Amino acid sequence: MQDLPITALPQETQEALKAIGKADILIGIPSYNNAETIGHVIRAVKLGHAKYYPGKRAVLINSDGGSTDGTREAAQTAFDEDIYDLSLVHRPQEPIEGVTTTYLGIPGKGSAFKAVFEAAHLLGAKACAVFDSDLRSITPEWVQLLLAPVLEKGYGYVCPFYRRYKYDGTITNSIAYPLTRALYGRRVRQPIGGDFGFSGELVSQYLEKDVWETDVARFGIDIWMTTTAMVEGFKICQSFMGAKIHDVKDPGADLGPMFEQVVGTIFLLMKTYESRWRKVVGSRPTAIFGFKTEVSPSPLQVNLERMITKFKQGFDQHETYYEQALSPDCMSKLAEVREMATERAIDFPKVLWVRIIYNYAASYQKESDRKHLLESLIPLYFGFVASYVRETESYDDYKAEETIEELCEIYEDTKPYLLQRWKEKGCEE
């Protein structure tokens, strides 16, 4: 194993992992003030290991960001609990080892994951999985769903495939999924799903990248992991996990940092992988594993008026900036959308949204104040999501999914426009 500098794991955690020695499987759970839910996630992982991989050496690491609500204590309690008999699951021959640590580095989910990657590297793990600590719908089966494609079928990266309510995951639906698909040609429905499986080889690739001072160390981690797996040629699949029930947020609420870090990371990666995405036309689907069940995710109430208000206020605030960042045709269409928007109604054409994203992707490369650029995109995102909510109000989740598919094809078909804007902005390699 190649020696890589360990920077996210404290010395005492490194010692603890060295004492464990080797492991076949490494499960990571990042956390920050998740005392209420982390115990459930840990218990599900312990049972998943016992049910599906009882003979494999496994380590479960809680990589915490300095929680003050007792998350680490809750994790330790769940590690120590004997849950097997009451759960009617045989005790594994190799009990799972539980480790809690406070990661080092920039506070954020990505740094928490770096500690997990380093632990996997130190233990020589063949397969890894990570689970969000706010999950309420996780079951022991999720462990197998994310690990089996790696351990048994030779996949390098496993993405979750959830049933989500039509208004849950709006950053995914409006940007992360369709843009990643159009850029790199692979359809991965939940590229920032939060729960992933991956091989030890991919961990080594991740650790070789010098990205830990960027937004990858924060919420950019998920899209970075997925994009890296795609671009570096790892075989990718999806596993159907059922419904995702977690601490959902109204898309009209403050998603600022998450939006900026995810979208900023996608734009940043476009420069890194320019030669890769430029030649891609269209997209290909990805294999799906897992047991099919009919599940209905809980509805999420959205505040349409608030989103439209944020769009209108944001437009008025950033109008001068939009005139610089957007092409004249986009700007005049956008002004029309602003003009026509009422308190509860807005029609934001999908083609316009895609062109705006492509304009921003190109502008981002040359912009000195990237934070301002991304902040100015948020009101437009609210406008587009409000329009999507209006369009799909009477749709069930399946029909709403067709609307997303239509958006994806517009992203793919409009790619020549991206190349044109990329050139006009002087971004070409």
Place this chain on the structure above:
Amino acid sequence: MEEKKKILAVDDEEDIRFILKEELTDEGYDVYTLGDPTQALDKIEEIKPDLVLVDIKMPQMSGIELLGKIRDKYYDLPVILLTAYSSFKRDIASAASDHYVVKSGDLTELKNRIERIFKVKV
């Protein structure tokens, strides 16, 4: 000269197989047909098609099941699902297909989808 693209159409209905073969051959494709989906993997191995068309409702094996088997063995082989109903989309596994087309006497939509697939570069 560019080699003709090979298409394998798997459908239990003889009439549909006939129409697909006639019309897609006219479009310049090399079309093979198969009525029994249980033989599809062997046929794929034999002719190495560039695209497979799969009917969803077949007595011996559902098209969704066949899609899963194809995707498991051939990571990047394009597959279009053919269906008379849109309710199949409730089956999550259908998302592993490249596209789906609702069956109709007019094959324009299918031809457009095929053309789109053959333009894909990933």
